[in-house]
Amino acid sequence: MLTGTVAALVHDMSQDDQLVDDVVASARDQFPEVARLPWAESRRHVAALLAAGFAAFERAAAEGDFGSDLDFTEARRFGAERAALGVPVAGLMAGVHGGRSRLLEIAINRGRESAIPYDELLQALLQLDRYGTELERHVIDGYRQAERKLNRDDRTARIRVLRRLLLDDDGAPAAPEEDPARFGLHASGSYHCVVTDVADPVRVRSLEEAFARCGGVLAPVGGRLSGLTPRVPAGRALDPSVLVVTTPPVTLEQARSAYRLCRTALHAARARESTGICDVVELAGETALFAQPMLAGFLSSGLLGALDPSDDFHRELVSTALAYLDHGQRLDLTAGALHLHPNTVRYRLRRLQDLTGFGTPAEGLPVLETVRWWWALRAWSRTPLEAPPSPAAARSRPDRTGKDPATGPSAPA
Numbered sequence: 001m002l003t004g005t006v007a008a009l010v011h012d013m014s015q016d017d018q019l020v021d022d023v024v025a026s027a028r029d030q031f032p033e034v035a036r037l038p039w040a041e042s043r044r045h046v047a048a049l050l051a052a053g054f055a056a057f058e059r060a061a062a063e064g065d066f067g068s069d070l071d072f073t074e075a076r077r078f079g080a081e082r083a084a085l086g087v088p089v090a091g092l093m094a095g096v097h098g099g100r101s102r103l104l105e106i107a108i109n110r111g112r113e114s115a116i117p118y119d120e121l122l123q124a125l126l127q128l129d130r131y132g133t134e135l136e137r138h139v140i141d142g143y144r145q146a147e148r149k150l151n152r153d154d155r156t157a158r159i160r161v162l163r164r165l166l167l168d169d170d171g172a173p174a175a176p177e178e179d180p181a182r183f184g185l186h187a188s189g190s191y192h193c194v195v196t197d198v199a200d201p202v203r204v205r206s207l208e209e210a211f212a213r214c215g216g217v218l219a220p221v222g223g224r225l226s227g228l229t230p231r232v233p234a235g236r237a238l239d240p241s242v243l244v245v246t247t248p249p250v251t252l253e254q255a256r257s258a259y260r261l262c263r264t265a266l267h268a269a270r271a272r273e274s275t276g277i278c279d280v281v282e283l284a285g286e287t288a289l290f291a292q293p294m295l296a297g298f299l300s301s302g303l304l305g306a307l308d309p310s311d312d313f314h315r316e317l318v319s320t321a322l323a324y325l326d327h328g329q330r331l332d333l334t335a336g337a338l339h340l341h342p343n344t345v346r347y348r349l350r351r352l353q354d355l356t357g358f359g360t361p362a363e364g365l366p367v368l369e370t371v372r373w374w375w376a377l378r379a380w381s382r383t384p385l386e387a388p389p390s391p392a393a394a395r396s397r398p399d400r401t402g403k404d405p406a407t408g409p410s411a412p413a
Helices: 004-014 017-029 039-063 073-084 089-113 118-150 155-166 201-212 252-271 284-290 293-304 312-326 331-338 342-356 367-381
Strands: 192-196 217-221 224-229 243-246 276-279
Touching: 004 039, 004 089, 004 118, 017 039, 017 089, 039 073, 039 118, 073 118, 073 201, 089 118, 118 201, 155 217, 155 224, 155 252, 192 252, 201 217, 201 224, 224 252, 243 252, 252 284, 284 367, 293 367, 312 331, 312 342, 312 367, 331 342
Parallel strands: 243 276
Antiparallel strands: 192 224, 192 243, 217 224
16 A cells, blocks of 8 residues: 555656656667657657556555556557557667666655655555556557558568668668669659658558558658658648648659758648648748757847846737738738737837847848848747846846836837
8 A cells, every 4th residue: 555655755756747858868768769759759658658657656545556447548559659650669668668767766766855664665666666567568569559550561671661761871781672663762763752740550551551552652760750752642632630741852862861851841840830741842941940949049049138038028029029020021910910009019019129129110121130030039939938037138127117118108909
């Protein structure tokens, strides 16, 4: 039976977001295939698994022991999605073991810090270990079931072929089954490179079949369903909620570069919440900017260092300026989009200019300056609310009286 002190420890751990990040980092450290998967996706799974485990422990605290009807749905889903993404079972289990070991280590350390008696802590850890063993079994069950459904048509060979074409070649000789021509990919041809963020096994299989009907070859590569296709399926042939990024046709020699571009464009498309088939040409601006996160940080801190991310008024100024640039630097269109009076938009832009030097509505901004400010504003808008303000921001708190320091009362909203 879990005592009150152990139950309190488990409850505290269940509320700790940093614990999730710590376990994810340990899991990714154990195997390169796991580390290639997107951090956010890994974190979502680990958070769900930990939530289910902590809920089971809290129930055990109330009922005296783990029941026989524990819910391992998330564990089976976790295994199935890893199979769909082509993660080897050895890598999957290395990641699970790494995360499990880290969780046990954290529990021991926190139990000691809480002065939980050794015998009580040991009993709790034994229960945690038994639960972990059962969870691993369900992860493997989910993986094997999905693997059987997916591996119907030389999927393993497709993975190897695409890895050689899209990832850096290790120089090892290709096996006969790894000949691209076997799957209709020829040196003389040209193909759209395709990358998607789909992980659900049913959707993965549906996409593979849709592109196969167009002569395409899709399989998990680097933690993403990716491939090459001579033709892109019509939009109605795909689930409209799925995001698929494609390039114009490229040769097989250009495939690796196209794949890297697609991966970056996929992140940019997700950031703007796009769905459906997106051509990298349509995503050119966002992709180019997304590829330079350090420069985005320099712009944000250099141009907007006087703003405080925790200040609601400063966030209003930035969102107004972004809308102003997104609407062609037109006050009337910006006001309509934000449901504000044009004078309110003008006032906010003037306050932003006072704080940062942002261009005024009367002057407008040339193209490169527009890009520079838009990029800085977009990067700053994604700064966490709890980020500490810069020294300049601390000195430039807005007037809370509702008045424009230069002209008196602010314009009505």
